[in-house]
Amino acid sequence: MPFRNFKIIYRRYAGLYFCICVDVNDNNLAYLEAIHNFVEVLNEYFHNVCELDLVFNFYKVYTVVDEMFLAGEIRETSQTKVLKQLLMLQSLE
């Protein structure tokens, strides 16, 4: 979907939309799947994630985002590696 000088790629999960805004030349399907990869990580991390998990733990969601996307780029795609890092950080709490 075009948005200003960019485009938005989105995927809907139940009542929630996950949107990602990228350059018009960027690869649509790659970002569509990046959203899914992200949601699978959230699901694993929060054990069957629901909307309220994301609201009440918004600061943790930011951490997950930073692990997987940084500076507008895909940083890490391995679910195993991301989850390992997240669990390590959780243990510091």
Added chain:
Amino acid sequence: NKNSCVEAGIRGICVGRCKSKEAEIKRINKELANIRSKFKGDKALDGYSKKKYVCKLLFIFLLGHDIDFGHMEAVNLLSSNRYTEKQIGYLFISVLVNSNSELIRLINNAIKNDLASRNPTFMGLALHCIANVGSREMAEAFAGEVPKILVAGDTMDSVKQSAALCLLRLYRTSPDLVPMGDWTSRVVHLLNDQHLGVVTAATSLITTLAQKNPEEFKTSVSLAVSRLSRIVTSASTDLQDYTYYFVPAPWLSVKLLRLLQCYPPPEDPAVRGRLTECLETILNKAQEPPKSKKVQHSNAKNAVLFEAISLIIHHDSEPNLLVRACNQLGQFLQHRETNLRYLALESMCTLASSEFSHEAVKTHIDTVINALKTERDVSVRQRAVDLLYAMCDRSNAQQIVAEMLSYLETADYSIREEIVLKVAILAEKYAVDYAWYVDTILNLIRIAGDYVSEEVWYRVIQIVINRDDVQGYAAKTVFEALQAPACHENLVKVGGYILGEFGNLIAGDPRSSPLVQFNLLHSKFHLCSVPTRALLLSTYIKFVNLFPEVKPTIQDVLRGDSQLRNADVELQQRAVEYLRLSTVASTDILATVLEEMPPFPERESSILAKLKKKKGPSTVTDLEDTKRERSVDVNGGPEPAPASASSTPSPSADLLGLGAAPAAPTGPPPSSGGGLLVDVFSDSASAAAPLAPGSEDNFRAFPKHPRISAGGSEFVCKNNGVLFENQLLQIGLKSEFRQNLGRMFIFYGNKTSTQFLNFTPTPVPRCGLDSLTRTHLNLQTKPVDPTVDGGAQVQQVVNIECVSDFTEAPVLNIQFRYGGTFQNVSVQLPITLNKFFQPTEMSSQDFFQRWKQLSNPQQEVQNIFKAKHPMDTEITKAKIIGFGSALLEEVDPNPANFVGAGIIHTKTSQTGCLLRLEPNLQAQMYRLTLRTSKETVSQRLCELLSQQF
């Protein structure tokens, strides 16, 4: 557990959210006061409490409230040794970026300590903060340090990943501050790193750097090729956690393929051979049976495939690969996934411009034409039009133009103008036979006259004038087309012009004798707008020269009062001058003055220029230009894509604004917000929303900034817009008024994912005190469907009749059940007296005569007020016209003043109104004077109009 306390606190804030906006604000203000007093209190807060309150502030900010304190406490948290405290501190300053220089100094100092700490967790937090904020100050402080961390031998992998992207962000925002140095060669070798996460991050950095400094990063080509080769030839289990649904490292493959698009095909034959092998392998894999039925598998596989095809098109040097790519895309044209069909059409458009694959693309013409006819999604049809345009050449132009013309009859309004331009360009470009060209353009005007812009009909005239072999045919054809009882005004323009020039070529036939031609044109005259009538007057004078026998008839017409005394200056002047010219000039002089138009100079088609302007230069292929320049500036440019959710809050809030998100056409019906996200995993095929949703959704008809209209005063001078919006409901309006009647379309959008039940909106007129017995306004409407699904929109039509003048606007009462609670919304409907205003043009003399007649003190109302908006003449004019009055130019002796006139229509009476607005720029004041025959009307109009300036 301390953390759950924070959670509980946030839950506490959350509870207030559901009831109403007011209750939420009250709850938030109480909480803010509490936090403020804690921060100000004498007792020093411990780290935990500080973290708790800073986290609450952040949450309140994310709910949409302004936060103007807490920065110092957040900065204090940065120096904590506890991860959780540090994390919240960094998050707060990343989200609420502050430009206070003292704070920046403290923040940078804390970051510096963390970068030097050798604690990978703390280093990560600091790097993420720099990457998310990316300010110039941070670039100044850290652009030297980050590259060192990136290439140091003892840096942990996860820190390297963060450092690479952090450096990328700094390079994008402040390229001048990132020094190239010996680190650059070591960065390229990260492509060989063992850790695929490091390679993933580094590839993005290298791609951006290579775009700006291709020479320095040239060695990345062979490394990228060998890395890519290892990935695509690997068995699906080799890469373990980087395999996604049986596809090895799809995102990294895409990134490597993009990096290669910064360069021409490799020169080294070995590298080139290896790359060709990779691309062939990717194309082969597309033919293999899928390893999984899940959409994730095919999406990931196709992501790589499309990127490979992009690279093949970019190189544009391997005919074999280009044709294979084209065949692969051809298969997708009929795929059941809408996304794939869309993407295939899009990629094929670029393939069509390569000389090697143009012919191969053309073989799919029938499929594409079929897509135009059968696709349900408008954006896919749009891509099909684009592709037909791109694949068009002399061999298939007639077929493609015919298909586009027939599509035009049913095409979506939003894309009609563009299709008209495309048809016009193709018809001109590939016309072998100019008779066909003329027919095509006349068809275009017949089918979609409203969308035929001036450029298009100017162009057909230019071409007819420049090509004498088509002039006779053109004259005959327009003459025939004008016989239709109802023809579009654009046809009258083209017909008038062409007959004026070349009518003599068909005048020999008694069925199109000069008089018949003239009568035909003149029968359309009175239905046309002023510019067309002006054009026809010129045609008439040309006729005087071409056909001396109709001169008396034409002179009679010119002499008529409706011409010589026309209120429009241009028409009057033409009539006077042409009449005079026809009377005094000799035949020779007439023949010289009214000679046939000379050929137009050849230049770039004005239509092509218009299409380029409309679509942006990069999206229109000049058909001459077979090789399309592809923009390699992928993520480049100093403007970062606002994709990083934590960098700035506003874009992400905007992206998630449900009000702006259209309902996806596919997918399961939305369940309540608290439902399990993962319900959908079992059925992921339907969870994938199309990338390209239809534009039919009505939400987009409205501007996106939500606001509650203050008493509707902004609607006084306009008829469409968003009337009301809260967290649940958006109400949009479109209305039209004519004399004392009006019709209003009200759109109710359910912004939530839950059904509204018993939804009953009722517009009711309000009675002023003066009239308990009389009705001023009649409103008629039908009830709407009592159930409004989540994300859906319903429409209600209200017919309005104004019986007599009124002051109080009607009210729209809406009741509905949402969740367990009853909701009640009341808003004023912006139906104001001025909506029944019809403009009246009059001369200066008339105006002042009537002005004097209305000198009774009850008839005049005056208001002197301070300007609330900048005093701009053009805006003021637009507002007076929007208010419904005519704007009379050159009536008031003082040109700075504005005067207007019009009639208020009600069922029982018509009230003439005169108005005068005198701005005083120095004092920033206005004086508004209204004179009407009815005191209440003067009073109300004056009130309404005064609010506008």
